Amino acid sequence: MTSSPLLTLFSHQSQGGLRDRLCGTLRQAIASGHLRYGQKVPSSRQLATDLGLSRVTVEAAYAQLESEGYLQRHSGRGTFVAIAMPQRAPTVQPRNGLRFSARGSQVLATGGCQDPPFPHAFAAGSPELRAFPHTQWRRISASVQRSLASKVMGYGDPCGYAPLRQALADYLALSRGVRCSAEQVLILTSSQQALQLLALMFLDSGDDVWLEEPGYPGARNAFLAAGARCRAMPLDEAGAVPLEGSAKLVYLTPSHHYPTGTPMSLARRLAWLAWARQQDSWLIEDDYDSEFHYDERPQPALQGLEADSRVISLGTFSKTLFPSLRLAWMVVPPALVDALGRARSVLDGHGALLPQAITAEFIQQGHFASHLRLMRQLYHSRRDVLLQQLTTRCAPWLTPLPAAGGLQLTVRLLQGDEAALTTQGQAQGLLLPRLSPLYAGQTRQPGWILGFAALTPGEIVSACDKLVTLLSRCGQNAR
Numbered sequence: 001m002t003s004s005p006l007l008t009l010f011s012h013q014s015q016g017g018l019r020d021r022l023c024g025t026l027r028q029a030i031a032s033g034h035l036r037y038g039q040k041v042p043s044s045r046q047l048a049t050d051l052g053l054s055r056v057t058v059e060a061a062y063a064q065l066e067s068e069g070y071l072q073r074h075s076g077r078g079t080f081v082a083i084a085m086p087q088r089a090p091t092v093q094p095r096n097g098l099r100f101s102a103r104g105s106q107v108l109a110t111g112g113c114q115d116p117p118f119p120h121a122f123a124a125g126s127p128e129l130r131a132f133p134h135t136q137w138r139r140i141s142a143s144v145q146r147s148l149a150s151k152v153m154g155y156g157d158p159c160g161y162a163p164l165r166q167a168l169a170d171y172l173a174l175s176r177g178v179r180c181s182a183e184q185v186l187i188l189t190s191s192q193q194a195l196q197l198l199a200l201m202f203l204d205s206g207d208d209v210w211l212e213e214p215g216y217p218g219a220r221n222a223f224l225a226a227g228a229r230c231r232a233m234p235l236d237e238a239g240a241v242p243l244e245g246s247a248k249l250v251y252l253t254p255s256h257h258y259p260t261g262t263p264m265s266l267a268r269r270l271a272w273l274a275w276a277r278q279q280d281s282w283l284i285e286d287d288y289d290s291e292f293h294y295d296e297r298p299q300p301a302l303q304g305l306e307a308d309s310r311v312i313s314l315g316t317f318s319k320t321l322f323p324s325l326r327l328a329w330m331v332v333p334p335a336l337v338d339a340l341g342r343a344r345s346v347l348d349g350h351g352a353l354l355p356q357a358i359t360a361e362f363i364q365q366g367h368f369a370s371h372l373r374l375m376r377q378l379y380h381s382r383r384d385v386l387l388q389q390l391t392t393r394c395a396p397w398l399t400p401l402p403a404a405g406g407l408q409l410t411v412r413l414l415q416g417d418e419a420a421l422t423t424q425g426q427a428q429g430l431l432l433p434r435l436s437p438l439y440a441g442q443t444r445q446p447g448w449i450l451g452f453a454a455l456t457p458g459e460i461v462s463a464c465d466k467l468v469t470l471l472s473r474c475g476q477n478a479r
Helices: 003-012 018-031 044-051 055-068 102-109 134-152 162-176 191-202 217-225 266-279 334-348 353-364 367-393 418-427 457-478
Strands: 071-074 078-081 185-188 208-212 229-233 249-252 282-286 311-316 328-331 398-400 408-413 447-451
Touching: 003 018, 018 055, 044 055, 055 071, 102 217, 134 353, 134 367, 162 185, 162 328, 162 353, 185 191, 185 334, 191 217, 191 249, 191 282, 191 311, 191 328, 191 334, 208 217, 217 229, 217 249, 249 266, 266 282, 353 367, 367 398, 367 408, 367 457, 418 447, 418 457
Parallel strands: 208 229, 208 249, 249 282, 282 311
Antiparallel strands: 071 078, 185 328, 311 328, 398 408, 408 447
């Protein structure tokens, strides 16, 4: 080998001093087969000149590699490669493709989940990040790092940072009527992790889980991946209707059904609590956006309606603060705290302490409540703008469902092909999250879930201009 290829390899070596970098370069060339057994390497003088090194450095590198058995030096003849590296076997492709476990295959069959990194019209579930109180967050972050320093740099409690658990217990008791102590609050990275943790601990293959129809696909995916048999519950004006028989877990969104927005009535909530006691089952209450109700106050959490209820309640900061914070919470009965904490330690040890400490201070200093009040007003006005646009401009094609709260508004598609229009909309810069895939049965309602919270009124009107154009073309094509 000439020294010019060695120059390329040497330029990619960045660790250590010059001698160590040259040793690494020569080892890599020998290991990759570019320098082979018995081949003469450039003289130390030549290599020093080509690489811009001193001859002393090259001599030291050759001596090091000779001691390791890579090179052998012969007086008057030169330096040669002294080791024959085994040839790498060609990569064999699996005859029947990649093989995964049944559970792994089920996970892949869900299609995965990819939220847009930046909110576009009409990405669902995206909060407004431009109005976030960045100044207060930076100040608190600096203060926490000064005061706690190394105390938040080590391993943490799998159940979460104690001050954050206390702050959340206080907040949930006052705002949502949740009955819990700080010890019952588990801090996790996401509500999806909470669902996966519950699936791991409660479900065996073939167990029944009941879910609302239509419903949140993330919950269905978590339970299907655990091997559960997912059964769809119908909805009426009072909320989810129980099926015949029993289930290990029942997943509910009682405060604001996802995606239709229907709240569950008090009578239906009490009926579900009685059913769970009778069946010895667990109800999972996903309180995903109860902070954002506009036309009336939301009912208290299902968990707080009954002492010692068989309800596991969960929520996330992704909508109330920002998604990349990666913090969620789960309130569990006292008897489950130790088991779920230990299970969480097996899955991923613990959550990052620094963001938990900052969030705890943010709540305790009152900034969280202030931020929610501002966002509630902002989102309310944006919901009204979108509703006005839809009802006045899109009536022939779309019917909005009641939207008393939340970050998105669901619409039924009255004419046109949902899948085709979604693809065409994407080409025009519109994200139109589809409604029909949220149904598990054969009967599926076409429509979209239109996010509005992260869009200014001007952005909403501009997006509706594109939507009207898209739907108008659909009508012309139909004729």
